[in-house]
Amino acid sequence: MTEDAIIIGGGFAGLSAALQLARARRRITILDTGLPRNRFAAHSHGFLAQDGRPGGDILADARRQLAAYETVTFRDLPAERLEGERDAFSVVTGDGGRIDARRILLATGFEDQLPAIPGLAERWGKTVLHCPYCHGYEVGGGPIGVLARTAEAARFAAVVADWGNVTLFTNAVPEPDETDLAVLEARNVKLRPGRVTAITDGPGGLLSVETGPGIPTLVKALFVAPEARVRSSIPDDLDLTRKETPIGNILHTDDTGQTSLPGLYAAGDIALGAANISLASANGVKTAVFLHHSLIWPTH
Ligand SMILES: Cc1cc2nc3c(=O)[nH]c(=O)nc-3n(C[C@H](O)[C@H](O)[C@H](O)COP(=O)(O)OP(=O)(O)OC[C@H]3O[C@@H](n4cnc5c(N)ncnc54)[C@H](O)[C@@H]3O)c2cc1C
Structure with a gap:
């Protein structure tokens, strides 16, 4: 069965995007390796109503709530490769399997180079x-x-x-x-x-x-302020357009969050540069709404 979307990365941006798509009753698979950027800090701050909570606890709550939606599948696997095009993508996963989807959202976060x-x-x-x-x-x-x-x-x-x-x-x-x-x-x-x-x-x-x-x-x-690098080799494999920022090289996206490859969206740190949990989450929500609209209007 072809998914409406595969979300690569189940951190703050990816799960925020997933929630919007799940609530639109869309079939989604979330691929995640469970290594959010803030995993080195015991507590997270500045995220409204969650100030001082361990970041991992916030993500665990989000996963639990998402798992209640029938159209959501979690796979704790890396996305290794992306093939195909808008409406006919295929993601090769770490176990050698394949998942097909009409749209892809990359939300793999940064790796900091100290x-x-x-x-x-x-x-x-x-x-x-x-x-x-x-x-x-x-x-x-x-x-x-x-x-x-x-x-x-x-x-x-x-x-x-x-x-x-x-x-x-x-x-x-x-x-x-x-x-x-x-x-x-x-x-x-x-x-x-x-x-x-x-x-x-x-x-x-x-x-x-x-x-x-x-x-x-x-x-x-x-x-x-370390140099931040986009995690995942997929952007380089596909030669996606990049953008220089003071903290490192990020993915160029248009106002809808779409990368230079039609049907492939990006959200969170990798699309924003300097960001935090609130901004990454908000960007995930915004991008998911545009991605959802693109499933409805062929020209979107
Ligand atoms: C030490 C530190 C402390 C921080 N503290 C705070 C704080 O207190 N408050 C705050 O607001 N912000 C904080 N931040 C910033 C915050 O962590 C990021 O802005 C936020 O995590 C970005 O969310 P994201 O979803 O873009 O990426 P991430 O949260 O990093 O999530 C990306 C997810 O994608 C997964 N992934 C990566 N590659 C693949 C792949 N190929 N296949 C499948 N899954 C993949 C990763 O394992 C991860 O789970 C901190 C950052 C650091 C470095």
Whole structure:
């Protein structure tokens, strides 16, 4: 039987999209490998009415509610390949099987590529953080670091200064220009030049940020905007049009969420760039509604 749609990725965008299509009584299959981007953080913040809940619990509730719809099928499998065209797609799954569908929604999320600094990766989502709106409040003020990966970090540091006393580790990235320097000064952001060589445990639960010989800087948390890469090889296999953003290369979509391949939609982080649970969910809802309309009008 041909599905109306296959949703590749059952994270916040994918499940939000699934709910709209399920409520329209459409037959859908959700393929998911169960690795949402925020899995490194114990709690999630900033999502209305869910503030402070573990992200996995929110997704588990969503899956439970979706499973009550008769037209929804969950398969805990990766989508390996996509073949075909609008109205006649076929997804090859990790077990070698095939599922046919009229439309596809890609919602595979990002994989974060952290700078290769010893001590950074194991603290990701705990004391090494990407987003002050998500986790800055819980840091509770005091000394905070911002690790530069690109020149955008100067602006990021000026924003993070609302959550504590910020030191910007320029980390061999070009120094901020005069305009940014003036803003950083007004925001009391200190600059620490030099390449960051390691992050270790400091006294009193602080992080020790080492910049070569000399005294390390102690901070309560270190913010960094990693390079985000679209998970899944399907966009490259199909040579989908991309778009550059400050955090990485994302999928280009039109106003309806459709990618450069007709009938293939994308939602969530991979279509938005810098996003969060609320934005990814909202984008999943919007894209699902347009995808649904495209099942009705041949020219849509
Ligand atoms: C450490 C950290 C903490 C965060 N904390 C917060 C927070 O507190 N609040 C907040 O609002 N935002 C937070 N975010 C951001 C948030 O995680 C993302 O914006 C959100 O998860 C994006 O939703 P998504 O559906 O696009 O992707 P995801 O939630 O990442 O879901 C993608 C899903 O697709 C699956 N998948 C991938 N490839 C395939 C494939 N080939 N086949 C099948 N399935 C596949 C994955 O396993 C995953 O389940 C945080 C991010 C990070 C990195």
